[in-house]
Amino acid sequence: NAGVTQTPKFRILKIGQSMTLQCTQDMNHNYMYWYRQDPGMGLKLIYYSVGAGITDKGEVPNGYNVSRSTTEDFPLRLELAAPSQTSVYFCASMKGNTEAFFGQGTRLTVV
């Protein structure tokens, strides 16, 4: 069972570069989430989606963009990478008000 798949697992970006973090789930879940986790800290919600075509801001959306053109995919876009965006990024999906399933994370370093 694939569950939630994130790519890439690791990435180093230079300041000002752009990239897209990919997230896909095969569980037909309506709800999808992007979180960032700084070292030794908790998970902060960046953006979330309650279904295809619908996205909304979380706690820390600045510097990021998302889209949800299909149920399966929820990519996270960084347009102008900054050192403050160095973090581990987790994608999650959920079916209604039940447990969320997480991917294994993308470790991003901006230098």
Added chain:
Amino acid sequence: GESVGLHLPTLSVQEGDNSIINCAYSNSASDYFIWYKQESGKGPQFIIDIRSNMDKRQGQRVTVLLNKTVKHLSLQIAATQPGDSAVYFCAENSMDSSYKLIFGSGTRLLVRP
């Protein structure tokens, strides 16, 4: 704003003892609460959940207690084992917030042999 927080950042227990991890939440409209375990280098893993119409739920070696009066959540781990060493997060969700799943800051559990 609404938040979910934890009282203790680090908890150290002796192997075999019971562990209690606490969490305070501020959104009285939250109707679903989840505990997650995160091991180093991995994504969070579901442990147990509880809905707001319950005050206690038991799993295998774990129990979650919900006190809506004081907006407090706790995770009890019986006979703590070395494999329980990890960071534990509580999270809250509600239909009112369009299922915006918010996490607390986490507690690191260290199990001494």
